[in-house]
Structures are given as C-alpha cells and as structure tokens.
Amino acid sequence: MDALRSVFSSTAATSAENKMASNVLITGANRGIGLEMVRQMVEDKGRVKKLFACCRDPNGPKTEALQDLAKKHPDIIIIVTMDVIDLESIKEAAKVVGLKVGEEGLNLLVNNAGIGLEGDLQETTNKQMLDSFETNVLGPMNVIKEFLPLLRVAAKASKISGMSCNKAAVVNMSTYEASMDVTKYTYSEAAVVPFRVSKAALNMVAVCASEELKKEKILVTLMNPGWVRTDTGGEHAEIDVNVSVKGILKVMGTMGEKQTGMFLDYQGKTQPW
Numbered sequence: 001m002d003a004l005r006s007v008f009s010s011t012a013a014t015s016a017e018n019k020m021a022s023n024v025l026i027t028g029a030n031r032g033i034g035l036e037m038v039r040q041m042v043e044d045k046g047r048v049k050k051l052f053a054c055c056r057d058p059n060g061p062k063t064e065a066l067q068d069l070a071k072k073h074p075d076i077i078i079i080v081t082m083d084v085i086d087l088e089s090i091k092e093a094a095k096v097v098g099l100k101v102g103e104e105g106l107n108l109l110v111n112n113a114g115i116g117l118e119g120d121l122q123e124t125t126n127k128q129m130l131d132s133f134e135t136n137v138l139g140p141m142n143v144i145k146e147f148l149p150l151l152r153v154a155a156k157a158s159k160i161s162g163m164s165c166n167k168a169a170v171v172n173m174s175t176y177e178a179s180m181d182v183t184k185y186t187y188s189e190a191a192v193v194p195f196r197v198s199k200a201a202l203n204m205v206a207v208c209a210s211e212e213l214k215k216e217k218i219l220v221t222l223m224n225p226g227w228v229r230t231d232t233g234g235e236h237a238e239i240d241v242n243v244s245v246k247g248i249l250k251v252m253g254t255m256g257e258k259q260t261g262m263f264l265d266y267q268g269k270t271q272p273w
C-alpha cells in the first residue's frame with residue numbers, strides 16, 4: 001500500500017476527476033479479462049457513459065456472455081466488431097465509435113486482446129512468431145493509431161488538468177513474462193517464447209507512444225494483470241479474474257502524469273523491464 005501511495009503522488013488526477021463518467025473502449029471484450037472489465041465497469045454506476053466492447057465475432061458462441069451483459073445495460077454497452085489483425089476492421093470500428101462519441105471523443109482505450117502462444121526457442125516456428133506479432137504488437141499499435149483522432153478530441157474537450165484515464169488514455173495489457181529481468185528466473189518454468197517476445201515488443205510500442213503523445217496529455221501505460229485464471233492463464237493460474245480486474249481498475253483510477261510510460265501490475269507495483 002505504501003508503495004502504491006509513493007507511485008501515485010501529486011500529479012495523479014483527483015479522485016473526483018477519476019469518478020467522472022467517460023467513454024471507454026476495450027478490445028477482446030467477449031471473454032476473460034476483457035469481459036470482466038466490462039462487467040465491473042458497468043456495475044460501478046456513473047463511472048462509464050458509453051462502453052464500446054469490441055470483439056471479432058459478436059454473434060458467435062464465445063460472445064454469448066457479453067451479449068447477455070449488453071442486454072442488461074443497453075444504455076451503456078455497445079458491442080463493436082473488431083479483429084485487431086485486420087486493419088480495415090479497426091478503421092471501420094473507429095468510424096462507428098467516432099459517430100457515437102461525437103465531440104466528447106474517446107477517453108480510455110484498453111488494448112486487451114491478445115494471444116499467448118507457447119513453446120521454447122527450438123520448437124517455436126516462424127508462423128507462431130508472426131501470428132503473435134500480428135496480434136500482440138501490430139494489433140494494439142494499429143488500434144492506437146486509428147483511435148488517436150478520438151483520443152485527441154477527448155484530451156481537448158476534457159476539463160481535467162494533467163493526465164487521467166478519464167481524460168484521454170491508452171492502457172495496454174502486457175505481462176510479467178515480457179520482462180527481460182524476470183525471464184532469467186522464470187524461463188525454465190514457462191518458455192512461452194512467442195508470448196514473451198511479442199509482449200516485450202508491445203512494451204516498446206507503448207513507451208514510444210507515451211513519449212509521442214505526452215505533449216497532447218494522452219496517457220499511455222502498460223499493465224501486467226497477474227497470472228489470471230482465463231483461457232490464456234489456464235485453470236492453475238494464481239488469481240481469479242475478478243481479483244485481477246478489481247486491481248487493474250483501482251490502479252487505472254489513480255493514474256496521472258507520473259504513470260505515463262510506466263509498466264505496473266494489478267496491485268500498482270512497478271514492473272521490471
């Protein structure tokens with residue numbers, strides 16, 4: 001808790017500012033961490049004005065839980081088709097969202113969609129590496145680029161000083177396994193080369209974006225959700241998805257200028273590069 005307080009010091013937006021309703025977009029929102037984020041955000045009444053829950057197959061069997069949630073909160077949740085490896089689909093989604101948010105813009109973009117391909121260096125194929133880069137690196141990078149005009153509108157329209165997830169922000173879902181330091185101690189337990197390498201590249205994309213966008217007061221961060229019981233994390237993972245998301249939302253709620261370009265976990269701890 002002390003560590004959390006020291007990370008989130010004076011330049012963080014005030015709690016009142018962070019309680020303001022905002023327009024939010026989440027990729028990969030039909031299951032796992034993305035779906036739980038949608039669930040917890042809509043349950044926190046008055047927190048989100050419009051929630052664009054993106055998924056690649058809105059009418060498919062893996063989207064039923066999201067469809068049910070959207071039926072319960074028709075004023076807030078808008079399901080949007082987006083496949084992050086298809087640039088045309090990202091552009092189309094940006095058009096749809098742009099028409100809905102208008103002059104308010106998009107306050108928070110959560111780059112959550114990702115794949116976790118496993119394998120050590122010797123067994124990993126070029127295809128697995130390219131697929132991982134396409135989804136985990138080019139996907140979030142193109143999403144940032146295509147939604148940037150809407151984030152800019154929100155940054156200009158906002159009355160919040162400094163930076164905040166309620167003003168204009170991009171949160172990218174990374175992993176502890178992307179850390180070079182951590183890999184020395186965890187590789188023998190989990191080789192997952194395509195996952196580690198692509199998420200390490202995502203970390204660099206996010207740091208570059210944070211540098212490029214800081215003058216426009218658009219916050220860009222990376223988060224490690226922990227080892228979470230989802231399809232990616234597996235049933236033996238350490239924490240339940242609701243614990244991870246509760247933590248992520250709490251940390252996001254306290255982010256300010258100091259956190260741009262940072263890599264934090266769901267408890268607010270700074271992660272090693």
Ligand SMILES: NC(=O)c1ccc[n+]([C@@H]2O[C@H](COP(=O)([O-])OP(=O)(O)OC[C@H]3O[C@@H](n4cnc5c(N)ncnc54)[C@H](OP(=O)(O)O)[C@@H]3O)[C@@H](O)[C@H]2O)c1
Pocket residue numbers: 027028029030031032033034055056057062082083084085111112113114115116135173174175176224225226227228229230231232233234237
């Ligand atoms: N769970 C963990 O322990 C853990 C640890 C570290 C980092 N993470 C990261 O946290 C994020 C969420 O993970 P999770 O555990 O919730 O995984 P998950 O349950 O496997 O869900 C992954 C989500 O990403 C979506 N997705 C994958 N490729 C996509 C594409 N091309 N376009 C659009 N959506 C796509 C999936 O959609 P479909 O249903 O259509 O496949 C699904 O909604 C990921 O970035 C993951 O790498 C998770």
